[in-house]
Amino acid sequence: MYTYDEIDRTLVNERVADFRDQVRRRLSGELTEDEFKMLRLQNGVYLQLHAYMFRVAIPYGTLSSKQLRRLAHVARRYDRGYGHFTTRQNIQFNWIKLAELPDALADLAEVGIHSMQTSGNNTRNVTSDQWAGVAPGEIEDPRIWSEILRQYTTLHPEFSFLPRKFKFAITASAHDRAAIKIHDIGLRLHKNEADETGFEVLVGGGLGRTPFIAKTIRPFVHGRDLLSYVEAIMRVYNQYGRRDNIYKARIKILVHELGIEKFATEVEEEWQQMRDGALKLDEEVVEDIRSRFFYPSYEKLPHMPEELRKAARDPKFEAWRTNSVFPHKAQGYAIVTISLKPVGGPPGDATADQMDAIADLADKYSFGEIRVGHEQNLALPHVARRDLPDLWKALDKLGLATPNVNLISDIIACPGLDYCSLANARSIPIAQELTRRFANHDIANLIGRLHINISGCINACGHHHVGHIGILGVEKNGEEVYQITIGGRADEQAELGTLIGPGVKFDEVADVIEDIVEAYLALRARPDELFIDTVKRLGVEPFRERVYATR
Amino acid sequence: MPLVKGGKITDDAFVHVADGAELPAGGSVLVSAARFLENPEALFARSGKVGVTWPNNRDVDDVVPYLDRLGAVALVFPTFRDGRAYSQARLLRERYLYRGELRATGQVLRDQFVFMLRAGFDAFEVKKPADAEAFAQTVRRYSVFYQPTGDGRLTALHRRMQLRHSESAGL
Numbered sequence: 001m002y003t004y005d006e007i008d009r010t011l012v013n014e015r016v017a018d019f020r021d022q023v024r025r026r027l028s029g030e031l032t033e034d035e036f037k038m039l040r041l042q043n044g045v046y047l048q049l050h051a052y053m054f055r056v057a058i059p060y061g062t063l064s065s066k067q068l069r070r071l072a073h074v075a076r077r078y079d080r081g082y083g084h085f086t087t088r089q090n091i092q093f094n095w096i097k098l099a100e101l102p103d104a105l106a107d108l109a110e111v112g113i114h115s116m117q118t119s120g121n122n123t124r125n126v127t128s129d130q131w132a133g134v135a136p137g138e139i140e141d142p143r144i145w146s147e148i149l150r151q152y153t154t155l156h157p158e159f160s161f162l163p164r165k166f167k168f169a170i171t172a173s174a175h176d177r178a179a180i181k182i183h184d185i186g187l188r189l190h191k192n193e194a195d196e197t198g199f200e201v202l203v204g205g206g207l208g209r210t211p212f213i214a215k216t217i218r219p220f221v222h223g224r225d226l227l228s229y230v231e232a233i234m235r236v237y238n239q240y241g242r243r244d245n246i247y248k249a250r251i252k253i254l255v256h257e258l259g260i261e262k263f264a265t266e267v268e269e270e271w272q273q274m275r276d277g278a279l280k281l282d283e284e285v286v287e288d289i290r291s292r293f294f295y296p297s298y299e300k301l302p303h304m305p306e307e308l309r310k311a312a313r314d315p316k317f318e319a320w321r322t323n324s325v326f327p328h329k330a331q332g333y334a335i336v337t338i339s340l341k342p343v344g345g346p347p348g349d350a351t352a353d354q355m356d357a358i359a360d361l362a363d364k365y366s367f368g369e370i371r372v373g374h375e376q377n378l379a380l381p382h383v384a385r386r387d388l389p390d391l392w393k394a395l396d397k398l399g400l401a402t403p404n405v406n407l408i409s410d411i412i413a414c415p416g417l418d419y420c421s422l423a424n425a426r427s428i429p430i431a432q433e434l435t436r437r438f439a440n441h442d443i444a445n446l447i448g449r450l451h452i453n454i455s456g457c458i459n460a461c462g463h464h465h466v467g468h469i470g471i472l473g474v475e476k477n478g479e480e481v482y483q484i485t486i487g488g489r490a491d492e493q494a495e496l497g498t499l500i501g502p503g504v505k506f507d508e509v510a511d512v513i514e515d516i517v518e519a520y521l522a523l524r525a526r527p528d529e530l531f532i533d534t535v536k537r538l539g540v541e542p543f544r545e546r547v548y549a550t551r
Numbered sequence: 552m553p554l555v556k557g558g559k560i561t562d563d564a565f566v567h568v569a570d571g572a573e574l575p576a577g578g579s580v581l582v583s584a585a586r587f588l589e590n591p592e593a594l595f596a597r598s599g600k601v602g603v604t605w606p607n608n609r610d611v612d613d614v615v616p617y618l619d620r621l622g623a624v625a626l627v628f629p630t631f632r633d634g635r636a637y638s639q640a641r642l643l644r645e646r647y648l649y650r651g652e653l654r655a656t657g658q659v660l661r662d663q664f665v666f667m668l669r670a671g672f673d674a675f676e677v678k679k680p681a682d683a684e685a686f687a688q689t690v691r692r693y694s695v696f697y698q699p700t701g702d703g704r705l706t707a708l709h710r711r712m713q714l715r716h717s718e719s720a721g722l
Contacts, residue, residue, distance in 0.1 A: 022662065161634025
């Protein structure tokens with residue numbers, strides 16, 4: 001956990017006062033809606049179909065129990081008693097009143113959270129691995145660098161009016177859980193031959209209308225140069241990124257149009273002129289940020305405590321444990337993923353009561369810490385393995401022990417036409433229907449790891465391009481039509497999915513997905529060949545045949 | 552459109568001269584980049600200062616040779632959403648060490664003042680009179696800054712270092 005000091009607190013409070021004044025000027029008519037729009041977006045406030053939507057940042061996915069309780073309070077006091085966790089470590093509230101927003105922000109500021117730059121054409125919430133700091137084999141905790149970047153990008157005087165939004169993600173593990181290759185800048189922490197910490201810098205990834213996987217612009221940038229290198233990239237983008245067409249304004253288009261070599265040359269030229277300037281990070285400065293992260297003092301505990309041995313006789317517990325419990329760097333501890341994907345529920349939603357209860361469980365079992373992952377699930381990062389049976393019982397009572405993590409019903413979905421003013425089609429009802437179809441955990445387990453991603457429009461907030469199965473809702477002649485892709489992935493082997501054929505109607509989507517899954521079960525070489533590997537081996541053709549033969 | 556300079560509303564010493572319009576006999580003038588580059592020497596030969604309005608899609612490299620003789624450089628915000636001039640401003644101030652008047656023009660609104668000051672602007676052609684009047688109060692909104700720019704303000708990172716050192720020195 002990073003703890004805010006007086007300096008951080010002052011800034012957040014100043015931002016709240018600033019926004020309060022902006023809202024006042026809007027309500028009094030001093031600001032036009034056009035002028036206000038950008039200001040509210042810079043504070044995470046969208047105007048949606050039914051109301052204002054308010055997006056709060058959870059930087060690098062780390063929350064304290066106190067912060068989670070405060071989010072529950074905002075859900076209860078200013079919204080309709082629930083919140084929606086997004087694919088970028090944010091939480092959204094869908095029914096906020098504009099006049100009450102400054103108060104909601106002030107309540108959040110008291111616990112050190114904010115909504116700065118969660119939308120608008122600026123640098124967005126810096127995201128990272130939700131297992132940062134606890135994953136075995138990690139190079140070092142990427143949140144130190146995420147926090148340095150968070151501070152650096154907050155209210156940046158040069159980059160607050162970029163051509164388009166700009167997203168950073170950081171990972172420090174071999175297995176990328178932060179989807180860095182679909183970000184504007186992706187950072188992979190690693191060490192050079194001299195054992196110095198630095199980053200492979202990737203640039204120009206992104207989904208939306210024109211998806212691209214990020215390309216490596218520099219294989220190693222030393223930690224001390226991180227900010228100057230990033231500033232060089234952003235300066236080139238700010239000046240040369242396209243502003244004539246919103247769909248061509250992301251950095252991915254600039255990188256694509258210039259080519260990565262030419263873009264890299266521009267950045268290098270800029271960087272050489274400033275790399276030894278004020279942005280150079282002294283070890284002392286990095287150490288100061290590091291020192292304000294709190295780490296639990298773990299006890300020396302056995303890997304296989306008696307409690308766990310006993311509980312293993314309960315098949316329900318075992319189903320949950322084998323699915324939702326992951327190895328921890330400290331012996332005797334585990335990382336527990338809390339699925340926010342109950343059968344028939346909207347993916348990523350949590351009620352205020354659930355948030356409060358999870359905060360209590362975090363206090364009791366996880367040193368008061370909670371994590372949020374881009375898969376729209378939560379995690380308790382430091383659970384003693386002997387506590388797993390008790391934790392499971394408590395989660396089960398709350399409806400939060402669905403053992404479907406990484407399985408077919410662990411669906412990533414955007415809010416879609418039920419909430420979003422950009423959407424062309426519904427996402428949530430498709431997800432709900434699919435979770436009902438695959439509600440049987442034995443069958444889901446038999447299928448194995450399979451990620452379904454659903455977006456309700458081309459903007460791709462549900463990351464459909466990188467779903468093992470991607471579902472994109474579009475509108476055709478006044479009807480919702482869904483295009484299905486397969487073979488996408490968002491991890492270190494990131495790839496865009498391939499369209500299997502013509503779009504299908506709303507009512508047919510679940511049947512088509514069942515056909516694809518049945519085809520996979522028949523085609524897989526071995527029971528442990530994952531869906532994504534079968535698609536890689538065979539291509540889309542056999543799946544296409546299966547789906548369209550009878551349609 | 553009121554001009555804010557030195558933190559308050561002042562008279563504009565520069566006459567904006569449109570392309571093709573005749574230059575006044577004396578006094579300071581502000582001309583477009585195109586007109587300026589046609590014959591800079593003729594402009595500098597006049598009495599009075601020369602200012603140039605530099606478009607946000609042209610590299611500032613072309614104005615750099617003249618910086619020490621220019622009385623003002625005006626950078627343009629065609630809309631407040633277009634932030635290219637922030638980069639130009641920082642380059643002029645921090646890389647090319649331009650010390651003359653750096654003016655923000657175009658859709659300059661209250662909520663950009665702090666960003667503009669930090670990027671190096673010191674003169675503002677403010678769109679709305681009420682925003683110009685609120686200048687002094689608006690720029691005091693923030694006391695914490697995370698990024699180092701050429702404006703010399705201490706960043707949060709360095710303030711922390713100072714605090715830490717004064718604590719460890721027992722002060």
